[in-house]
Amino acid sequence: KAGVTQTPRYLIKTRGQQVTLSCSPISGHRSVSWYQQTPGQGLQFLFEYFSETQRNKGNFPGRFSGRQFSNSRSEMNVSTLELGDSALYLCASSLAGTGSSYNSPLHFGNGTRLTVT
Amino acid sequence: ILNVEQSPQSLHVQEGDSTNFTCSFPSSNFYALHWYRWETAKSPEALFVMTLNGDEKKKGRISATLNTKEGYSYLYIKGSQPEDSATYLCAFGGSNYKLTFGKGTLLTVNP
Numbered sequence: 155k156a157g158v159t160q161t162p163r164y165l166i167k168t169r170g171q172q173v174t175l176s177c178s179p180i181s182g183h184r185s186v187s188w189y190q191q192t193p194g195q196g197l198q199f200l201f202e203y204f205s206e207t208q209r210n211k212g213n214f215p216g217r218f219s220g221r222q223f224s225n226s227r228s229e230m231n232v233s234t235l236e237l238g239d240s241a242l243y244l245c246a247s248s249l250a251g252t253g254s255s256y257n258s259p260l261h262f263g264n265g266t267r268l269t270v271t
Numbered sequence: 272i273l274n275v276e277q278s279p280q281s282l283h284v285q286e287g288d289s290t291n292f293t294c295s296f297p298s299s300n301f302y303a304l305h306w307y308r309w310e311t312a313k314s315p316e317a318l319f320v321m322t323l324n325g326d327e328k329k330k331g332r333i334s335a336t337l338n339t340k341e342g343y344s345y346l347y348i349k350g351s352q353p354e355d356s357a358t359y360l361c362a363f364g365g366s367n368y369k370l371t372f373g374k375g376t377l378l379t380v381n382p
Contacts, residue, residue, distance in 0.1 A: 158314075187369070196374035197315075197360070209368040244314065256303030256364030259317030 156180065160245050160263035167270050172233040175266045179226050179247030186228040187260065188220060191242040200243075203228055204250065232268075240270045273297060275363045277373035284351050285381050291347045292376040294361030298342035303364035306335055306346055309375070310357040318346075318359075351380040 159178040167173050179186050188200040199212040203222035222228045226247070232239055246260035276295040284290050296304065303322045307315040319328040324339040332349045348355055358377045362370040 189372075194374075197362075197372040199369045199371065202368050204368075212369070246315075256305075256370070257320060257322060259305060259320050260307075260315070260362075260370065261317070262314035264314050 158245060158247050158261050158263035160243075160266050162266060163264065165266060165268045167235050167268065169235055169237060169270060171235050172231065173235060173268060175230045175232075175243055175245075175268075177228045177230070177245030177247075177263060179228070179245075180261055183247035183249055183261070184226050185248045185250035185258075186222055186226060187246045187248075188228070188230050189244045189246065190214075191244060191265075192240075197244065200230065235270045237270050240268060242267050273363065273365060273371045275361065275371050275373040277359075277361055277376050279376060280374070281377040281379070283379045283381060286351060286353060288351050288380075289347065289349045290351055290378070291345050292359060292378075294344045294346070294373055296342050296344070296361070296363040296371075297365065298340060300366040301339045301342075301363075302366065304337055304339075304344050305362040305364065305370060306344070307360040307362065308357045309360060315360060348378070351378070353380045353382050356380045 161176045185204045187202040189197040201211045201220050206222045217233045220230045242265045244265045246262045249258040278293050306318040309315040319335045321337040326337040328335050334347045337344045358375040360375045362372045
């Protein structure tokens, strides 16, 4: 069974540009979450999608947005990039259903390393 | 703002030592507590998902316990091996469809 696939693996952008990251979950997983990891901050929750609906959003500015398609693939977009957006962005999928989303473990992709110059 | 605290931040042990780390989390609105292992250059890998007070889980030499009333979980590694070197993350599942991660404990096992 293929794992969670994130593309691209690496990105270099300049301030003010926008970027779109992609995540393909494990087949059959309908929940997709996004996390940002920066040194010293740990994994910070961005948002979670289930069946094309955003169920929760973390404390990030509106420049960070996402969506999920009918095949459960998800994209994350960051507009007007800032230097502080440089980070590893991780996507995770799970078997979580319409009830509690916590009984199923997260399966992470390898991440996209974004560098903003 | 939810606080999930992990201690210690880092730990160096010798091969063969047993060790343990702590994860502290809110004792209200508890749904689940997850543990992940994150090795360098890899993605985080799930170790355990615990949902009931008093839960104990075991996977090989690694085990975990859960106390939801007082808001803590322990992760134990028996007879540490160099391949156990990784960052160990815990994550708290509350009432809002997200997992809140701690900053992790970086374990280094010296041969």
